[in-house]
Every structure is written in C-alpha cells, then in structure tokens.
Amino acid sequence: MLDEISEPEELPIAWTVSKTTYADGRAYRYTLSRPDGEIYSIAERTGMLLPTPTRRIDFFDSDHTPLGHLQPAERAPWKRVEHYQVIDALAPEEPLAFIDERWRLVDILLLRLPVYVLRLGDQTFDVRGTRYSPESFYEVVRSLSQEEEPGDEAGEAVSEAELALAAADDIDADALIESLDELELEMEAQAREIEPEPDPELEDESPKPEQLGQIQRPTSGADYVVRTDSPSLEQAPLVLTSLVALIDMELFS
Numbered sequence: 360m361l362d363e364i365s366e367p368e369e370l371p372i373a374w375t376v377s378k379t380t381y382a383d384g385r386a387y388r389y390t391l392s393r394p395d396g397e398i399y400s401i402a403e404r405t406g407m408l409l410p411t412p413t414r415r416i417d418f419f420d421s422d423h424t425p426l427g428h429l430q431p432a433e434r435a436p437w438k439r440v441e442h443y444q445v446i447d448a449l450a451p452e453e454p455l456a457f458i459d460e461r462w463r464l465v466d467i468l469l470l471r472l473p474v475y476v477l478r479l480g481d482q483t484f485d486v487r488g489t490r491y492s493p494e495s496f497y498e499v500v501r502s503l504s505q506e507e508e509p510g511d512e513a514g515e516a517v518s519e520a521e522l523a524l525a526a527a528d529d530i531d532a533d534a535l536i537e538s539l540d541e542l543e544l545e546m547e548a549q550a551r552e553i554e555p556e557p558d559p560e561l562e563d564e565s566p567k568p569e570q571l572g573q574i575q576r577p578t579s580g581a582d583y584v585v586r587t588d589s590p591s592l593e594q595a596p597l598v599l600t601s602l603v604a605l606i607d608m609e610l611f612s
Contacts, residue, residue: 370573373593375581376603384611391600400426402600416604418597427455429601445598456598460605472609479591479598484571486602497606499572499587574603
C-alpha cells in the first residue's frame with residue numbers, strides 16, 4: 360500500500376488588507392485587519408496630496424491616532440530605484456525597517472513587478488513575485504545572500520546611461536527618444552543572456568530559500584491576505600502594510 364503524500368501545511372493568516380480606491384483603481388486608503396475582522400490600522404496615501412506627489416503613507420489607528428509612516432527617500436526621477444523607511448511614531452529616531460525596491464532588466468522588459476528587499480532588525484527578507492504558484496502573488500523568503508543578484512551590474516549600467524542623458528544640457532527631445540530606443544534594444548538583448556531557460560537539474564541542486572510568508576490576492580473578501588508563521592513579520596504590521604501598499608501602488612500605477 361502506497362504511503363499517502365502529505366500536503367504542505369498552509370501558512371496561517373496573519374493580516375488582511377482592504378483598500379478604498381478611486382474610479383481608476385488607484386487606492387488612497389488601506390485598512391489592515393486581523394483575521395477576526397478587527398481593524399488594527401488605516402494607511403492613508405498622504406503623499407498623493409503634495410504638489411509633487413510621492414508614495415508617503417501615514418498610519419493611524421481606528422481613532423485616527425498616528426502610528427507611524429512610510430517615508431520614501433528622495434531620488435532622481437529618471438532612476439528606477441526606490442528606498443523606503445518605515446517609521447514608528449513611538450520611536451521616530453530609528454527606522455523600524457528599510458525597504459528597497461529593485462528592478463532587474465528582465466523585470467522591466469517582461470512587465471513584471473519588482474523585487475523588494477526588507478531589512479527588519481538584524482534579518483533580511485526577499486519579497487518577490489511568484490511566476491509559477493497560483494496560490495501566492497508574492498512570497499517572502501529569507502535572503503540567502505547579501506550579494507547583488509545577477510543583472511544588477513547591467514541595471515547599474517542602464518541607470519548610469521539614463522543619468523548621463525538626463526544630466527546633459529540642452530538635449531533635444533528627438534535625440535533623447537532615439538537614445539532611449541537604442542538603450543531599450545540593448546536591454547532586450549542583455550535580458551536574453553541574463554535569463555536562460557531553466558535547467559531542472561540545476562534547479563534541484565540550487566539551495567531553496569526558506570519561505571516565511573505569502574501575500575495573496577483572493578477572489579473574494581479582502582483585497583490582500585498576508586500569511587506568515589514568522590513571529591518577527593507577524594509582529595510588524597506596519598511593515599507588512601507598507602509592503603502590500605507598495606506592491607499595489609506599483610500594480611496600479
């Protein structure tokens with residue numbers, strides 16, 4: 360008699376996130392709730408109201424008492440690199456967490472969502488979209504290495520090229536468009552080299568990162584469900600809300 364194959368246990372639901380949107384699908388408010396429906400916090404996109412809109416988000420409890428905020432770092436508008444700090448209102452001197460939004464060439468060319476690197480205390484997590492799992496929209500895994508991923512050097516080269524174009528004095532629009540078209544073709548060629556067809560034998564030998572959480576998009580109910588069995592993640596609701604909001608803003612930007 361064949362032994363039964365046990366299915367992997369599903370991660371417990373830690374939080375749910377519902378959003379309030381404009382007609383075009385862009386959210387201006389996110390509500391974080393516990394699995395029993397109790398509201399923990401409300402996140403408002405206050406950065407949308409600034410003369411130069413940003414992705415700043417302010418967190419409040421149900422009585423509208425400030426809990427903290429997500430602060431984007433200032434950056435040059437032509438660079439596709441974002442850095443964020445999650446600030447706790449009770450300890451504003453030291454950021455609660457750091458979130459880096461990273462784009463690889465293949466992500467840009469294949470219209471994928473970016474990878475997020477979360478630094479929470481002394482732990483580092485990779486938050487990445489899953490291409491093959493129908494159950495998980497994004498997965499949270501423990502970072503295997505602090506080294507740069509393949510393709511980062513090419514991405515830096517692209518950023519330097521964009522910086523040179525943007526910094527040039529009196530560059531006309533036609534020249535800029537032509538240069539960007541050439542850059543796009545070069546990126547496409549590099550992407551074919553960066554992402555070869557997966558080799559099943561090599562995949563079996565490569566170390567598998569430990570999955571600690573999932574961000575799901577259910578077909579009904581809340582807009583997002585966050586599952587995790589990691590105490591450090593479960594006890595950082597502002598950080599999890601920040602991740603969900605950043606992913607959603609990029610999805611509907």
